[in-house]
Amino acid sequence: MPELSPIDKAKFAAAKRAAQYVESGMRVGLGTGSTAAWLVRCLGEKVRDEGLRITGVPTSTRTAQLAREVGIDVVSLDEAKWLDLTIDGADEFDGNLNLIKGGGGAHLQEKIVATASDQMIVIADASKQVETLGAFPLPLEVIPFGWQTTKTLVEETLVGLDVMGRSTTLRMNGEAPFVTDEGNHILDLHLHRIGNARQLSLVLNQIPGVVENGLFIDICDVVVIGHGDGRVELRDINQGAVEETKFDFLETDNLFTDIAD
Ligand code: 5RP
Secondary structure (H helix, E strand, O other): OOOOOHHHHHHHHHHHHHHOOOOOOOEEEEOOOHHHHHHHHHHHHHHHHHOOOOEEEEOOHHHHHHHHHOOOEEOOHHHHOOEOEEEEOOOEEOOOOOEEOOOOOOHHHHHHHHHOEOOEEEEEEHHHEOOOOOOOOEEEEEOOOOHHHHHHHHHHHHHOOOEOOOEEEEOEEOOEEOOOOOOOEEEEEEOOOEOOHHHHHHHHOOOOOEEEEOEEOOOOOEEEEEOOOOEEEEEEOOOOOEEEEEOOOOOOOOOOOOOOO
């Protein structure tokens, strides 16, 4: 079996450290994306080998399927009602732990689940860290009805806001528009630099047809940053703490490579 790539090692290391936050009896929000998939596999391993008992609330059909495959009990958010912890990836995070999410098109469920949690932990490789949010196109979930009108309205609204770019594109899946788990479309906003993320988030969500934007403001509590050599940095917004640990991959090399993303 091939050795893990440095980027997968980074994601795995972050996921492994974040999994240490999870204790038996917890209700845990399970994020979506390639980094979150590592977390789900780590938790599945703990369920199988260490007798960890958790209830998982997935943020997408993809994650629900993977969680079931690795043996995690899955319930809906309405069944769980409130969660102890959500662990998810991100497309960008800044120094205040504000995020851009939705690169995988799941930010609507991800934001609902993270907001219904006592704590949100983001797991990421170091490339996701930015000075200012906005280089990654901001995902905006919109309902299919009148989406072109919504797009025009969004572009007009951006003229009055502190952003560097204003073009928007409809996310595609091959020849057809991408469809989210909620049956909606995604507009990607190419803003390049977001001057006031809090204001932008509020304004975008007021436009008719917009369901939810991918800015996560004051939602994330902890970011766990993984590196390709197994080092992990931990930033906690509430405690201001910075921790650094290192995982030795020799004992875990090739773990999970039999499970597809
Ligand atoms: C999905 C997300 C993901 O967390 C984000 O896109 C990061 O994904 P990856 O871990 O694959 O880089 O927000 O909607």
